[in-house]
Amino acid sequence: MNAIRSYWVEFIGDRSIKVEEGQTILSASLAAGIPHYHACGGNAKCSTCRILVIKGIEHITPQTEAEKALQKILFFPPNVRLACQSYVEGSPIHVHRIIRDETDIHLYIDEDTQSDLQNIGEEKELALLFLDIKNFTPFIENYLAFDVIHVMRRLFGLFRKCIEMHAGQIIETAGDGLYAVFGFKEDITTSVNNASKAGLSILEELDKFNEQYLGKYFNHFFQVGIGLHAGNVIVGNVGIGVNNNLTVMGLPVNVASRLQAATRELNNSFVVSKEVYDLLEDPPASDAINLYLKGIKYHLPVYLVGRAFH
Ligand code: FES
Incomplete structure (x- = not known):
């Protein structure tokens, strides 16, 4: 031997x-x-x-x-x-x-x-959805903290249901927004279509929530802005944060977040990148708009698939 x-x-x-x-x-x-x-x-x-x-x-x-x-x-x-x-x-x-x-x-x-090669994350192609509640501050100004928490619980429960029903996972929630990903098990075309359906169902469910609950009991209605992009990101426990939870990082995450932020200036509740639009099974008619995104060096073609804010 x-x-x-x-x-x-x-x-x-x-x-x-x-x-x-x-x-x-x-x-x-x-x-x-x-x-x-x-x-x-x-x-x-x-x-x-x-x-x-x-x-x-x-x-x-x-x-x-x-x-x-x-x-x-x-x-x-x-x-x-x-x-x-x-x-x-x-x-x-x-x-x-x-x-x-x-x-x-x-x-x-x-x-x-010490001899282990620790992998701190793996590369994956995911659909990345950012959502932000637009008129949140006037609501917290006018209602007691416990009322606000109660309504937020219902609202985020509704968002979660729409996201999980379409095989998505919420990665992070902030006071008035959240960040979810789609595609841990599916290919990118399926994930993008799932994410788009989740976004559209959130808009639809929110209308009902406004009409049947919030308007009736709190004389208020919420609007949300959603940004959706897809790309290669690093997924894993990258050792950031106290809980060492799942983290998804990479430039596409920043792009998705910027798309969400651009919903206000574009006056549309749902903005998607060209990468997403090209993969949609049933894309709504929309012309590409070249958008300059703060912090991103180049202009991005984006499409408006939601509706104008009230
Ligand atoms: S460990 Fe060698 S390139 Fe990352």
Whole structure:
């Protein structure tokens, strides 16, 4: 039986470690107790495991396709490699970890299982829905806090029902708004259509709630603005917040939130991005509007699928 070969790799400023054939430099360094960042869990999607190869680059296996793709985006020089994509075929090799802030290492490495590659999230294509209640402040100004809480409970119960009925999940609620995602189990076309149906059913149910309950007992009516976008986001427990709840992050989340904020300026209760509109099974007739979104560098074509505010 052939013995597994191993090679020495010196981590300058840390120590020398043995890397076995078939083992990545990242996996060996973690097994040796080096606090080596690996935010994406060794999947060539973050670049935090980067090493500068000072000596012996010829003994490291060529870049994987995933590493090449990341290098194209981040323009690393050839002597910078992803430790999670690098295998060793000889020695000596001297490397330097590029990201080395020891105070943050507990975010990535569980002290009891240092050799584990902890993945802090996975990439998923989801539909992202933001909702905000438009005329909330006048309501809280005019009613007692317990009345407000009572009405909010009913209202958010209604939103939740519409979202969950269409396979969505609420990720966060704020005082007068919420953020929900669709697509943990479905493909993106199904998720986008589910999210759109959930949004439309919220508008419809809200009309009934205003007419049958709120107008009657509180002489008030609520309107909501909804923004819907779809895209690749990171989903997982990324260690933010005290409860370590599920988090969904990425630029598409910010875009969806901005679309919701734009409902007021566009005077329409439901604004969707082109990515969403193009996937709708039964899109309502609507012309694209180029919208400048604060904080986003480019203009986005958006469509109005709701109705004007009163
Ligand atoms: S751990 Fe993310 S790129 Fe290597």
